[in-house]
Amino acid sequence: MNAETADGAEIRRGLNGVVTDTTAISKVNPETNSLLYRGYPVPDLAATQPFEAVAHLLWTGELPDADELAEAIRHERSHRDLAPQVRAAMDSLPITCHPMDAVRTAVSVLGALDPAAQDSSPEAELEKARCLYAQLPTVIAYEQRRRRAGGPTEPIAPREDLDYSQNFLWMTFGEEAAPEVVDAFRISMVLYAEHSFNASTFTARVITSTLSDMHSAVTGAIGALKGPLHGGANEAVMHTFDEIGIRPEESEAEAKARAKAWMEDALAQKKKVMGFGHRVYKHGDSRVPTMKQAMDAMIAHFDRSEVLGLYNGLEQAMDEAKGIKPNLDYPAGPTYHLMGFDTELFTPLFIAARITGWTAHVMEQRAANALIRPLSAYTGPDERPVPGA
Ligand SMILES: CC(=O)SCCNC(=O)CCNC(=O)[C@H](O)C(C)(C)COP(=O)(O)OP(=O)(O)OC[C@H]1O[C@@H](n2cnc3c(N)ncnc32)[C@H](O)[C@@H]1OP(=O)(O)O
């Protein structure tokens, strides 16, 4: 819904359609329904690359060669531990708080503890990015365990013999995940890693543009990601599935019929259903086919065809009624559910992936900074006297 100011300037609400800057990090192309990270098609990266290589690509602009990848893997594995103050801060929070609040707090503490927090040189920023990416799985896995334990608990220590995805699942569940599960998890990380000027990345760039520090930018970005119109949608998708009812004894067709009826009713009530629609993609999210394949693999692995019934029922009814397509959060939610994560942990998993994109944007913004400060059209009262002045 755009408007005009009194002197004819156009107002683009929500910055809809406004190009605010350039970026060399990723290209979202709704015309061809494609997404490139540094020029590489993301489905091809998801099919072939470890998440460790994609992180390196986003930060440096190039895929690592064998030596660089070995070094990236070594760095990630040796920077997973948390300072005791981080766990103490998390333990001081009630488990009734949302895990996004706990992760946001942990990042804030990590920033406060970092002796290089105010050093924004490219070398210091890259090191901060790599450390945050290595530490966030430890934070998130601990938050999952703390919630399940009902309060402070012993974390499961990271294992240096496991890669990023294997170790993430190990620290969360205390057992080695099946290779199919590890691969689906890795794919989700690659797909969630980066998406140009989305709301959370833009938030990180706005904060950086004031010459604030990287941890502050990431803390703000987490706040932006939490909302259900953005990353919070993956959690909201699962709440929809729960509201419809997940019945493992049910056939795929029965589940599909119930989901279709639920969606028809929701749309008749003019509800917004999370996991559908996108500001940029209007003909489908480029990442959904790859994530759907990963979800299908989990459905087959855990033998849960009723989840596919719910998925297809909602998608079909939305398409028939409004032609609105699913976004990445739609297949990601049920995938994380099947892997065993609590629903409230889904958006923190998005953080673990997007930390790579956010920090790449912080570095790009800083390298060619301009304070981000748009204008507004004033609609309050005309000038008037203060009583008694
Ligand atoms: C990884 C990500 O962050 S992807 C995004 C995750 N967010 C969600 O899934 C939340 C649900 N989706 C939405 O709210 C929207 O599609 C957004 C916010 C993502 C994009 O929205 P915008 O580009 O601002 O479009 P807007 O919200 O104006 O929608 C345009 C029309 O489609 C409808 N629409 C869009 N999405 C949905 C939806 N999920 N359910 C029902 N109707 C929808 C709107 O009601 C509107 O209809 P109208 O013109 O009759 O009023």
Ligand SMILES: O=C([O-])CC(=O)C(=O)O
């Ligand atoms: O691009 C957006 O607006 C939201 C999105 O899909 C993402 O951040 O991955």
